[in-house]
Amino acid sequence: MTEIGMKAAQQGDPISFGVGRQVGKLLEISLTYREAMESLEYGYRCKKERFVQFYNGREPIDLFRAVNEKELLAYYLQTMHPFKELGENEQLDLLQTLQTYYEMHCHLGGTAKRLFVHRNTVIYRLNKCTQLIGRNLNSADESLRFRIAFIIKPLLQL
Template identity: 25%
Template sequence: MAFKVFQSVVQRIRDTIGYDFGITDSSGVIIASTVEEEIGLVHDDCVDFLNSNSTYVEKSDMVMKKIDNNGRLDFVLYLLTNHPDRKSLAELISISMENAKLYYDEKYDKSNFMKNVLLGNILPGDITIRAKELRVKNDCRRIVYLVRTEKTRELYAYNIIQSLFPNNSKDYIILLDDQNTVLIKELKEKEDSDEIHKKARIIIDTLSSELMIKANIGIGTEADSLRDVARSYKDAQTALKIGQIFESEKNIVDYNHLGIGRLIYQLPTTLCRLFLNEVFKEGVFETIDSETMITIQKFFENNLNVSETSRQLFIHRNTLVYRLDKIQKITGMDLRKFDDAIYFKVAMMVKRYLDDVSK
């Protein structure tokens, strides 16, 4: 990737000075050149120059200059000209290459640094020091979006997210694997939860319309400093996991709005099984067919309203009453009563959790 940066700079300088030149690595292989056909070939004169103690050599039609970084030899510049000011030209080109390398290293190191912060691979005490070196703001509001897509070998999802948030100095997009991409978004001063959710919706809709890819997003808690970014990422992971179990129909799950699912997820499975056995006798839950389960879910969605539920299910009100009576006979609970409905709702969620654990 750094070589592409060099090649772009080389071509622009060539257009300005009008002379051919190239850059080799520390073994003499050409990595950037105004003559693109040379890239990948070994430059014999540069190899000889590398084996010498000289830092600058002039020949009749060419000059060569070693480019080092903090005392370490990185590259060799060769410039094809006999112009009287060729030494000054070589010096200016060397400075341009050093700056291009510095720009690339800083950009790459920032992303790598943020990835290590995200994954908790850097000690808290080192985060502040490294952030200052890379000129990354430490104390500012950030939020972590964990974007999970269908498996793909391509980086299209990553590219789409990058195009939506192109500000590399404030926002960081990190590709974790072929399914998971993380956006670390810097928040504006007055940006609230509604704005945070709008950005998640934009990502979902863009991936769907541009690539026909289904995606789910977990939103972490707000991070006030870089040290909190790892926690926000873990919260985003937890949000996706809990959402997958209890609210699979949702494609955006916020850690701050997990409801009772958060409580159940943190309970020991032995306690969950005890509760489930207390609510349902053995084998009772399995006797409830899919049609009855849909009826129950729709009844809960409509706040136990019989008339509205029957209307949405396109059935007669008496048919729904018959089904509710049937459920009462099977389970011993009348879902028209608030207490029984609460027991049943929680029991359904506990059953989903146990089923997920046993996978």
């Protein structure tokens, strides 16, 4: 750790690290350094604090960075359109529940535990989402549609 890193740690400032792949040749050090820097930048883009981010090649979000921002915004707004008429708090609750549900691989109990709500609350919110979009949330197409929207949201800075 550098002297600056040591001072930051002593002062309680958040410290984060990016880690590149292990290399076997001295000439590959610059490659692993670039990977470490990419990993660190990725962690910051994901709004993480105090993290160690390992390099793991390209992430899905990197694919969407290549797409025109207007197109990404249009996709996001189209996907989230059914929720726009709701109040801000209800919209936030439903979308947070839906995102967590997909992150938990559609497991109700895990979703409830992560959100610190009762399982029936998760069921109620997911049923409300289903009514709003008029399609099955568990279908592969809908799951992919919303997962993509949740991935691109940070790129749009909404």
